[in-house]
Amino acid sequence: MTYEEFADARLGALLRYAVMLTGDPHQAQDLVQETMVRVQLNWRRVARSDAPERYVRRMLTNQFVDWRRGSWARRVLLRGEPDEGVPAPADHAQSAVDRDQVWSWLSRLPRRQRATLVLRYYEDLPDAEIAEILGCAVGTVRSCISRALATLRAEYVEVC
Amino acid sequence: MIEDDLRAAFARREELAPAVGPVRAAIDRAVVRRRRRRLRVRLAGTALAVVAAALAGFTVIAPRPAETPNLIAAPATPPPSGALNMLLVGADAAGTDGSRRADSILLVHLPADRSRLYLVALPRDLVVPMTGRGTGKLNASLAAGTDLTAGYQATRQAVAQLTGVRIDAGAVLTYRATRELTDAVGGVSMCLPAEIRSHHTRRTYPAGCQRLDGSAAVDVLRQRYNMPDGALDRDRNAARYAAGLLHRIREQGVLTNPVLLSRLITKVGSGVVTDTGESSLPALLAAAGTAATAEPVAVGLPVRHGGTKELPYGFRLDSALAPGFLDALRGDRLAEWTAAHPKQVTTLR
Numbered sequence: 001m002t003y004e005e006f007a008d009a010r011l012g013a014l015l016r017y018a019v020m021l022t023g024d025p026h027q028a029q030d031l032v033q034e035t036m037v038r039v040q041l042n043w044r045r046v047a048r049s050d051a052p053e054r055y056v057r058r059m060l061t062n063q064f065v066d067w068r069r070g071s072w073a074r075r076v077l078l079r080g081e082p083d084e085g086v087p088a089p090a091d092h093a094q095s096a097v098d099r100d101q102v103w104s105w106l107s108r109l110p111r112r113q114r115a116t117l118v119l120r121y122y123e124d125l126p127d128a129e130i131a132e133i134l135g136c137a138v139g140t141v142r143s144c145i146s147r148a149l150a151t152l153r154a155e156y157v158e159v160c
Numbered sequence: 161m162i163e164d165d166l167r168a169a170f171a172r173r174e175e176l177a178p179a180v181g182p183v184r185a186a187i188d189r190a191v192v193r194r195r196r197r198r199l200r201v202r203l204a205g206t207a208l209a210v211v212a213a214a215l216a217g218f219t220v221i222a223p224r225p226a227e228t229p230n231l232i233a234a235p236a237t238p239p240p241s242g243a244l245n246m247l248l249v250g251a252d253a254a255g256t257d258g259s260r261r262a263d264s265i266l267l268v269h270l271p272a273d274r275s276r277l278y279l280v281a282l283p284r285d286l287v288v289p290m291t292g293r294g295t296g297k298l299n300a301s302l303a304a305g306t307d308l309t310a311g312y313q314a315t316r317q318a319v320a321q322l323t324g325v326r327i328d329a330g331a332v333l334t335y336r337a338t339r340e341l342t343d344a345v346g347g348v349s350m351c352l353p354a355e356i357r358s359h360h361t362r363r364t365y366p367a368g369c370q371r372l373d374g375s376a377a378v379d380v381l382r383q384r385y386n387m388p389d390g391a392l393d394r395d396r397n398a399a400r401y402a403a404g405l406l407h408r409i410r411e412q413g414v415l416t417n418p419v420l421l422s423r424l425i426t427k428v429g430s431g432v433v434t435d436t437g438e439s440s441l442p443a444l445l446a447a448a449g450t451a452a453t454a455e456p457v458a459v460g461l462p463v464r465h466g467g468t469k470e471l472p473y474g475f476r477l478d479s480a481l482a483p484g485f486l487d488a489l490r491g492d493r494l495a496e497w498t499a500a501h502p503k504q505v506t507t508l509r
Binding site: 007011012015016018019020023024025026028029032033036037040041100102103106117118121122149152153156 | 163165166169170172176177178180183184186187188190191
């Protein structure tokens with residue numbers, strides 16, 4: 001496979017994945033761009049791996065977890081706060097707001113936990129593959145997910 | 161259930177994903193930029209290797225930058241045998257039209273027996289035939305073409321024609337590259353025969369040996385006014401600088417220590433153009449011969465005042481000494497020639 005074929009086939013999916021990770025289209029673009037530049041520069045090494053797509057997803061996820069630790073976290077928090085004080089006139093709308101709050105709560109999770117949730121509930125990957133992407137044990141993935149879900153549930157309780 | 165809410169939230173955000181086309185274009189642009197940067201660093205490294213090779217008396221030359229992914233890890237090639245000639249050109253500051261001329265031109269000759277290095281100064285005011293342009297001064301050949309690379313090629317051709325030897329490798333050093341190279345090795349010691357007053361910075365450098373940092377070394381290398389022999393004295397200083405740099409590199413063990421070498425390579429930025437040889441850096445390092453440990457011998461190409469009608473202030477080859485000297489250079493017999501003509505040898509220490 002050439003880099004061009006890979007980009008044709010997978011760039012869109014990677015951008016969507018990055019949006020779920022970062023919660024922001026601009027950051028998603030930065031993240032994908034930074035990763036794909038490295039992919040293209042080192043394409044021979046990427047293509048040599050048995051599953052280039054998984055290799056690249058792993059690069060991107062690591063980049064997200066490790067890259068610019070400080071400033072990234074601050075930016076996510078700044079953008080992540082929900083717009084409070086918006087009235088919810090009807091039950092129907094209230095449930096929509098609730099569901100959207102899940103999205104904003106996500107931004108408060110540690111990035112590694114958020115990545116496991118995205119891989120699990122957006123990409124629908126099995127735990128073993130998530131563990132491989134994050135470079136950790138399967139047990140760690142499970143505990144990571146359950147801790148993240150517990151945090152989100154606690155938020156639910158607070159709101160209700 | 162929270163899991164379902166998560167799935168729904170993710171699904172709703174899919175439309176946030178940026179369009180693929182612009183991102184792809186941005187990636188390609190960034191890749192081009194980064195490749196260029198890599199190449200620049202590599203070129204600088206190659207130049208340094210050539211300089212190192214030239215000065216340390218290595219038996220080979222630098223690698224081709226475009227084909228070696230990693231300067232240090234490049235595949236080894238066997239060291240060439242026989243005499244080698246390398247060209248070092250010190251470029252001056254860019255003129256108002258952006259073109260540069262050469263301040264100093266050194267031909268570094270490494271004899272086949274690898275006994276020592278010969279630094280042959282070629283006067284920049286030497287009148288030479290120029291390709292398609294009649295005659296001109298040797299230093300003007302660096303201004304040929306659009307950039308330093310073209311200028312180097314023209315200079316190289318002129319020198320090859322003048323001396324009749326093959327140029328195996330070479331490098332152009334700008335002021336900046338010289339400054340960075342000097343600072344990277346922690347300063348270079350130069351032994352001046354007489355005090356120098358800088359025409360450019362008003363600094364004075366006393367007679368005798370002194371350690372110069374990057375900007376001081378460049379300052380000294382630029383001076384030709386207020387000196388008895390003008391540009392010829394400057395050429396002698398260039399040879400003294402080269403000898404001092406070689407001494408310093410040897411002293412620090414840079415050439416036998418890959419870590420130090422690669423640090424030096426990355427420190428010296430762009431502003432250098434190199435001619436590439438056919439061997440890799442490891443071969444070059446492995447081939448460090450006895451020449452590196454001996455003091456080099458510096459000699460000026462024998463010239464006399466008097467150019468052509470259009471260039472009355474230039475130099476031409478000394479008809480009494482030059483033929484014998486060039487024969488010795490081509491025949492790899494500089495040791496005999498310099499022994500027979502001690503007056504032509506520049507004192508370095």
